[in-house]
Amino acid sequence: MLDACIDEVTARAYEIPTDAPEADGTFAWSSTTLILAEVDAGGRRGLGYTYAAGACRELITGPLAGAVKGHSALDITGAWESMVRAIRNSGRPGLVSCAISAVDTALWDLKGKLLDLPVCRLLGVAHPEVPIYGSGGFTTYDERHTRAQLERWVDAWKIPRVKIKIGESSGSDERRDLDRIALARKVIGPDTELYVDANGGYRRKQAIRVAHAMADHDVTWFEEPVSSDDLAGLHEVRDQVNPDVTAGEYGYDLTYFRRMLAAEAVDCLQIDVTRCGGITDWLRAAAVAAAHHIDVSGHCAPNLHAHVAAAIPNLRHLEYFHDHHRIEQMLFDGALAPDGGTLRPDQHRPGLGLEFKHRDAEQYRVR
DSSP states (O other): OTTOBOOEEEEEEEEEEEEEEEEOSSOEEEEEEEEEEEEEETTEEEEEEEESOTHHHHHIIIIIHHHHTTSBTTOHHHHHHHHHHHTGGGOSTTHHHHHHHHHHHHHHHHHHHHHTOBHHHHHOOSOSSEEEEEEOOOTTOOHHHHHHHHHIIIIISOOSEEEEEOOHHHHTOHHHHHHHHHHHHHHHOTTSEEEEEOTTOSOHHHHHHHHHHTGGGTEEEEEOSSOTTOHHHHHHHHHHOSSEEEEOTTOOSHHHHHHHHHTTOOSEEEEOTTTTTHHHHHHHHHHHHHHTTOEEEEOSOHHHHHHHHTTOTTEEEEEEEHHHHHHHHHHEETOOOOGGGEEOOOTTSSBTSOEEOHHHHGGGEEO
């Protein structure tokens, strides 16, 4: 097993409809696309995935497969560097980085299976349990739907922190935003942390006004109050509001995270293992944040984040996003339960502890 070389890389795309219409401050959607990457070596198969457009499939089976085939399955850094070199002329940010992320997480899963160890043990466990926050609260939800989701997180699953979407229609309905914040606080009570996410829907001073208006509801997390591309704007808002200002989910490389931190734009850096370059670069991004004395939070894909998040000291929590929770519970054996407000990586299953339910997923496969 120690000399196993990568001999096959495959990818499939699946489009899963949402269970209700969904939207945030700047986007609406009715389905989520999952790209599954599988890597074979030594008679074992590792899996990884990303939530991105179907074009990732061709990137994985084309240039990325060519870059990693023949590499030792244990030398992930070398395979990762080969992938980055292979896509130089295609551009690193965006879909290419998502495709690299899917293959990289599959390589870590494969390494764990070859060595019969969970990924968190390969990396070194800093936290046996990873805190999570419930995330959803879409702007398309009515009061009944919002209330039911919040009650499930807080009362049934005992999650002590929750997040809803605001910034509706690119910030054009502040009154409804504030009404929904008030509703959320009423439903969850005074002891649960309340987070909001504008998805870049506000202008700078508008975001500051909204933050002041929601002060009575004790909101402690204000995600993307303005566009994450507006680093000066994030810094301006951060300087004038009480909630922690956060962003980073659209980081596709280390340079992005370095710029965001150098601009003092965030109180907590969000990193997405399905976009940033996989587990390999997630660890590096977390280290860059640690050098700036900043915590990090894993963005979405909770079952991919659980192992890598358990391995870093400067972790705040993971986002337990409604869409991805639903998909991962449906399509992966070994998906972790959110009860008690934490995820505990299964240290009795090798790799990431997940197996894909190909038969169950076939109805969603994009040919």
